[in-house]
Amino acid sequence: MQLLINIDVDDLERATRFYTSAFELTPGRRLGPEVIELLGGNAPIYLLAKAAGSRASPHSGQMRDYARHWTPLHLDWVVADVDAALARALAAGAILEQRQEHAWGRLALLADPFGHGFCLLQFIGRGYDEILSP
Template structure:
């Protein structure tokens, strides 16, 4: 049996602002459903990813906006990713060179932090 991680929740304070931010850095808006007055569900997918993120209102998340800091995404080119993020107006830290990869970090408008990793050549 396969176990696939396909959805990670990201706590945000402003759903529309978060959606606009993630669209600006290239995420695809898969779903945006206002279920009722208290429940809105937004699902977005990074380009080329099998795993999406979700956020909204009334989801019962235990993390407060800005507390998600454990998402790491593999990219082909850390320099290109940094350039794309900065071109979109995202606050992104430069490439950190390590023996196990090249890393770029950025935060969404709520302060949720992401790490992008370019794997070392094999």
């Protein structure tokens, strides 16, 4: 099985600048005028140009809205240094919503310029294994 990540955006060029700057990704193939592939992570990311106000699905009444929104699915970017990654993301246009410290690591909760939430995660010690029972 292969995982592909697709992110709807209303401005493909702006999104490409954000994701390449914030996460040090590299543009790959341009798949027509409405899709660009970004490489450099564990899975390719495809930015998909979708107009604000367009239907999210033919079977849904929901319309695309790029204001800050909540979704039950988000991306966690595992980084070696959360402070350095946070500085890059903020400089690229991300919005910091919260920082947290846990036994397993350091976490920054953010939103991209298109309203999508994401986290920067720096594991400490044994990572998630720190919360396992001995």
